[in-house]
Amino acid sequence: MILAILQARMSSTRLPGKVLKSILGRPMLAWQIERILRSKTIDKLVVATSQESSDDAIESLCEASRVACYRGALHDVLARFHDAAKAFGPAEQVIRLTGDCPLIDWTIIDAAVELQGRAGSDLAGNVIERTYPDGLDVEVVSLSALHRAHREATDAGEREHVTQYIYRHPEAFQLAHLTQARDLAALRWTVDTAADFQMVEKVFTELADRDNDFLQQDVLDLLEDHPEIAAINAA
Secondary structure (H helix, E strand, O other), X not given: OEEEEEEOOOOOOOOOOHHHOEEOOEEHHHHHXXXXXXXXXXXXXXEEEEOOHHHHHHHHHHHHHOOEEEEEOOOOHHHHHHHHHHHHOOOOEEEEEEOOOOOOOHHHHHHHHHHHHHHOOOEEEOOOOOOOOEOOOOEEEEHHHHHHHHHHOOOHHHXXXXXXXXXXXXXXXXXXXXXXXXXXXXXXXXXXXXXXXXXXXXXXXXXXXXXXXXXXXXXXXXXXXOHHHHHHHOO
């Protein structure tokens, strides 16, 4: 089974409550869930949130969206992610996604799954050797590598960031990097700030007639025609 785990919480430090902020009358997280479910490789999607009362609203959204929800530690995200995989597995491949990437392109998710399976790597993703816009992030990790990271990681940063232990130990883990010919790493499509949210909201608004069925190239075409949108949160 291929299991996707989407990390989401309300207590973001820079933009609290961002995952449930409304875009065209729907929570941002609902838009992202719908996009992820267009994947041709994912067998099951689980939203992994915390046990904090502030995240009750995320569990309610999952129930309304008929998507599984797992609740675990707020700060030990590695444990939350690992335990979600254990609860909803067994899975041969576990996809890591984050709730600040509402423009996620499901064809990129599928490409990462294919790469990890073909390479037989412990982890495959587009985060370290970045050529995709920040906000199209995907990592696919083997269950054995996830178990080992959970068992051995002790540093606070390694517990907060699920795959950091794996990246810090290239001698122990095989990595595969998903890249594309055109380097778009300078583009910012993630949502960490109010300006980020405004930019993403504008993209959804301009592409509203696509019924949430648009890919990386469609957003690139829109930004080429409307550079003022990209300028909203440009560094």
